[in-house]
Every structure is written in structure tokens, then in C-alpha cells.
Amino acid sequence: MKDHILTNLPAKYPQIVSKCKEIDFSMPSDLHIGSLLKTLVTSKPNAKLLELGSGIGLSLSWMIDGMDSESSLITIDNDEDLIEITKGFFGDDKRVKIICEDGEEWILRYEGDKFDLIFADAWPGKYSLIEDTLDLLKKGGFYIIDDMDPQPNWPEGHAQKVTQLIEYLENRDDFNLTKFNWSTGVIVATKK
Numbered sequence: 001m002k003d004h005i006l007t008n009l010p011a012k013y014p015q016i017v018s019k020c021k022e023i024d025f026s027m028p029s030d031l032h033i034g035s036l037l038k039t040l041v042t043s044k045p046n047a048k049l050l051e052l053g054s055g056i057g058l059s060l061s062w063m064i065d066g067m068d069s070e071s072s073l074i075t076i077d078n079d080e081d082l083i084e085i086t087k088g089f090f091g092d093d094k095r096v097k098i099i100c101e102d103g104e105e106w107i108l109r110y111e112g113d114k115f116d117l118i119f120a121d122a123w124p125g126k127y128s129l130i131e132d133t134l135d136l137l138k139k140g141g142f143y144i145i146d147d148m149d150p151q152p153n154w155p156e157g158h159a160q161k162v163t164q165l166i167e168y169l170e171n172r173d174d175f176n177l178t179k180f181n182w183s184t185g186v187i188v189a190t191k192k
């Protein structure tokens, strides 16, 4: 099986990749996690979806591609320039709310519906406020994270944070999880 062959790229993906190169964005989500997100999003019709860490919109493009017309998605990033770029690509989609705010503040303030799927791709929701973030998931909901295998851009001491996060998730008896040494190192957890 050649898992590097991906036939279902989102329509705007090439444009986003060009923008990524233009601004030298150093933290893009990879193709595999994008494809996985799209697949899992499609398993949840009429879904409420959350992305923490919009970045330049690469993973967002896959999530949007997997959504049905009844689903809605909130994506958050604290970088104004990146949010403007992301809005340029997806600001017209009425199903999608693109928010520029600190993720921790947003998580603590949020009082709306719980989510069917959370892709946590920023510090908040992963290395901080993990308990509050997992509380935002519905029963049966997916919590997805990547970059769990060593990456060249990890700062000193980050490996220990990753180990602590993995152990925390493994010890949550209200979640089932699978760890994949694939893509950048992925965990998919579902809430019991």
C-alpha cells in the first residue's frame, strides 16, 4: 500500500501550500493528518467541529472538505496575520467561524455546544488546559493530535512535555486511544 498517494486533496490545498512557501510558514500540518481529519469529519454528519491552531489553514482545508452542509466548525489562532490569510481562503464559508484569540482564553470562556471532533494543534488544548478541552467533547467524539514523534523544530525540553501528555491520555479511563507512528506521530482518542 502506497500511503503517500493521496487522491482527495481539497480544491484550495495547492493555493494554501503556495502561500505557506511565500510566507515561509514553519509549522504546516502534513498531508496525512489532513486526509485522516477529512475521513473522520465525514463520519460525523451534522457535526460541531473545533480546531485549536488554525495556522495557515492547511488542516482546516481538509476538515472543511469532509464536512456536510449541516456541520459547523470553529477554528482559533492567536496570530492575526495567519488568521487574515485563513479568512482569505475560507472566510466566505458560513459553516466556518475563524477566531483570532488566545486559545486558553477561548477554551475557558466557551459555553456553547460540545464538539464531535477536536483537532488540537496549538499549545492550548494539548499542553495546557487539556482537561478543560477534553470536557468540550461529546460522548463518542474524537480528540486528535499530531507531532507526537520527535520533530526537528522541537525546542529543548519539549520531548518531556510530549511524554507527559501521552501518559496523561493513556491514564484517562474515559477515553479509548490509538497511537500511530505515522505522519508526524498521531493520537486518535474517543470519549466513552
Ligand SMILES: C[S@@+](CC[C@H](N)C(=O)[O-])C[C@H]1O[C@@H](n2cnc3c(N)ncnc32)[C@H](O)[C@@H]1O
Pocket: 027, 028, 029, 052, 053, 054, 055, 056, 057, 058, 059, 060, 076, 077, 078, 079, 082, 101, 102, 103, 104, 121, 122, 123, 124
Ligand atoms: C502547528 S501550527 C497549526 C498549523 C495548522 N493546523 C495548519 O495546518 O496550518 C500551531 C498554531 O498554533 C498557534 N498558537 C500558538 N499558541 C497559541 C495560543 N496560545 N492560542 C491560539 N493559537 C496559538 C500558532 O499561531 C500556530 O499557527
